[in-house]
Amino acid sequence: MTARTTPPFRADHVGSFLRPKYLLDAREQFFVKKEITAAQLRAVEDKAITEIVKFQQDVGLQSITDGEFRRTYFHIDFLEQLGGVKTDIPVTIRKPDGTEELAPPVMRVVGKVEHVKDIQRADFEYLKSQVAAGLTPKVTIPSPTMLHFRGGRAGISKDHYPELDPFFYDDVAKAYGDELKSLFDAGCRYVQMDDTNMAYLCDEKMREAARQRGDDPNELPHRYAKFINKVVAHKPAGMTLAMHLCRGNFKSTHAAAGNYEPVAEALLAEMNLDAFFLEYDDDRSGDFRPLRYLSKGKIVVLGLVTTKFGEMESKDTLKRRIEEAAQYAPLEQLCLSPQCGFSSTVHGNNIAVEAQRAKLRLVVETAQEVWG
Numbered sequence: 486m487t488a489r490t491t492p493p494f495r496a497d498h499v500g501s502f503l504r505p506k507y508l509l510d511a512r513e514q515f516f517v518k519k520e521i522t523a524a525q526l527r528a529v530e531d532k533a534i535t536e537i538v539k540f541q542q543d544v545g546l547q548s549i550t551d552g553e554f555r556r557t558y559f560h561i562d563f564l565e566q567l568g569g570v571k572t573d574i575p576v577t578i579r580k581p582d583g584t585e586e587l588a589p590p591v592m593r594v595v596g597k598v599e600h601v602k603d604i605q606r607a608d609f610e611y612l613k614s615q616v617a618a619g620l621t622p623k624v625t626i627p628s629p630t631m632l633h634f635r636g637g638r639a640g641i642s643k644d645h646y647p648e649l650d651p652f653f654y655d656d657v658a659k660a661y662g663d664e665l666k667s668l669f670d671a672g673c674r675y676v677q678m679d680d681t682n683m684a685y686l687c688d689e690k691m692r693e694a695a696r697q698r699g700d701d702p703n704e705l706p707h708r709y710a711k712f713i714n715k716v717v718a719h720k721p722a723g724m725t726l727a728m729h730l731c732r733g734n735f736k737s738t739h740a741a742a743g744n745y746e747p748v749a750e751a752l753l754a755e756m757n758l759d760a761f762f763l764e765y766d767d768d769r770s771g772d773f774r775p776l777r778y779l780s781k782g783k784i785v786v787l788g789l790v791t792t793k794f795g796e797m798e799s800k801d802t803l804k805r806r807i808e809e810a811a812q813y814a815p816l817e818q819l820c821l822s823p824q825c826g827f828s829s830t831v832h833g834n835n836i837a838v839e840a841q842r843a844k845l846r847l848v849v850e851t852a853q854e855v856w857g
Contacts, residue, residue: 487817487856487857488856488857489820489856491725492547492548492621492623492674492675492725492727492759492760493548493725493727493759493760493762493784493786493820493822494546494547494548494621494820494852495820495821495852495853495855495856496545496546496547496820496821496822496848496849496851496852496853497546497547497548497762497786497820497821497822497848498541498546498548498550498822498823498826498845498848499625499677499679499729499762499788499792499822499823499824499825499826500550500552500553500623500625500677500679500729500826501550501552501553501625501826501827501828501829502537502540502550502552502553502554502826502827502828502841503827503828503836503838503841504533504552504554504828504831505533505536507529507533508529508530508533508554509831511525511526511529511530512526512557512831514526527555530554530555531611533552533554534551534552534554534555534611534612534615535615537550537551537552537554538551538612538615538616540842541845542616542617542620544842544845544846544849545845545846545849546620546845546849547620547621548620548621548622548623548675549612549616549620549621549622549623550612550622550623550624550625551608551611551612552828553625553826553828553829555608556831557830557831558829558830558831560592560627560631560679561592563604563605563626563627564592564627564631564632566601566602566604567598567599567600567601567604567660568596568597568598568599568600568601568660569594569595569596569597569598569599569642569645569656570592570593570594570595570598570632571592571593571594571595572591572592572593573591573592591635591636591640592631592632592635592636592640593636593640593641593642594632594636594640594641594642594645594646594653595642595645596642596645597645597656598632598653598656598657598660599656599659599660600659600660600661600663600664600667603664603667604626604664604667605624605626605664605667605668606667606668606671608624609622609624609668609671609672609673610671610672612624613671613672613673621674621675622672622673622675623675623676623677624668624673624675624676624677625676625677625678625679625729626664626676626677626678626679627678627679627680628678628679628680628681628682628713628728629657629658629661629678629712629713629716630680630682630683630709630712630713631680631681631682632657633649633653633682633712634681634682634685634695634705636698637695637698637699637700638698638699638700639698639699641653654711654712654715655715657712657715657716658712658715658716658718658719659719661716661719662716662718662719662720663719665716665719665720665721665724665726666719666721668724669721669723669724673724674723674724674725675724675725675727676724676725676726676727677726677727677728677729677762678713678716678726678727678728678729679728679729679731679829680728680729680730680731681730681731681732682705682709683706683709683728683730683748683751683752684730684731684732684748684764685732686702686705686706686747686748687732687742687743687744687745687746687747687748687771688732688742688743689743692747702747703747706747706748706750706751706752707751707755709751710751710752710755710756711755713728713756713757713758714755714756714757717756717757717758725759725760726758726759727758727759727760727761727762727786728752728756728758728760728761728762729761729762729825730745730752730761730762730763730764731764731825731829732764732769732770732825742769742770743769743771744770744771744772744774744775745763745770745771745775746771746774746775749775749776749777749778750778752778753775753776753778753779753780753783753785754778754779754780758783759783759784760783760784760785760786760820761783761784761785761786762786762788762822763785763786763787763788764788764824764825765787765788765789765806765810765824766788766789766790766791766792766793766823766824767791773809773810773812773813773814774813775813776810776813776814777813777814779813779814779818781818783818784818784819784820785810785814785818785819785820786819786820786821786822787806787807787810787819787820787821787822788822788823788824788825789803789806789807789821789822789824790803790821790822790823790824790844790847790848791823791824791844792823792824792825792826792827792836792841792844793824793825793836794836795836795837795840797840797843797844797847798844798847800847800850800851800854803821803847803851804851804854804855807819807821807851807855816855816856820852821848821851821852821855822848823844823845823848827841
């Protein structure tokens, strides 16, 4: 086996990290108390990003993100900057047992979807300026399926899109393509799209909710594969485009469970993406049999290390599980990562910074021992 010199890397990660307290304080000063300017907040973000870049480099990662330190949520902050999109702020719900969950935001398409400005470019340019030579800066953005799944047909303006296919899907794909080109022109070669919806379509409760909205949960994965392929058609040559399937990651909770089987063929055989980050950190993800659909030339990054809790996995367990996965997909087409980010929203998971470091070191060391 060999190490990889292009992304995804044998030891990779999903992208978000725990925010330092001084950054959280600055965000409150700006967004809530209105005590500092946008420029002052950005200066604090820059400092925190410089530190998290060094953190990633020190643990031995080859792909480097800005920790998503300029975002509140993994999806809204990006999507609301597209023309024609309106979003509501998610609501935190406290359950009877004292735990909290995030009620999903309502995202509405109220006009023609278009790329009206560069969204991530300035953020990427700062990240790139901080990353050491030989390492790869990586940008994470939400999947375009986010604009359809939660609201379905009812969430998309019939005035602007009396028919979704092809006009809605084409417009969204063009908007994403424009953003990918903007990033490519700035030097970005590695982008990951975070998608909850393909993962949610593995969960029977979520599948029933889709039925209630008038969608067929058996048809949706194939429709989304065609949708994603429209985006891929706009991807600049030389850029790696990956997808992370997220089952929910708010304050160490999850929103969905279920084997990948209902979406595996559409995901791994039909989508023309370069790589797939799959959550496999516990029993809720099912077995590795769905990996049998993985096409040649594509990579699955196995999310075997949980970011939700600080308890450490053992190298022996990780190696055994990688061997199990290799019964269904070639080892050469596999990589290793944590199952999700450590802070998909600004709130962060219930895990210590030192556990975050230890888990990333575990990923790096295990990958070195498995693949060299």
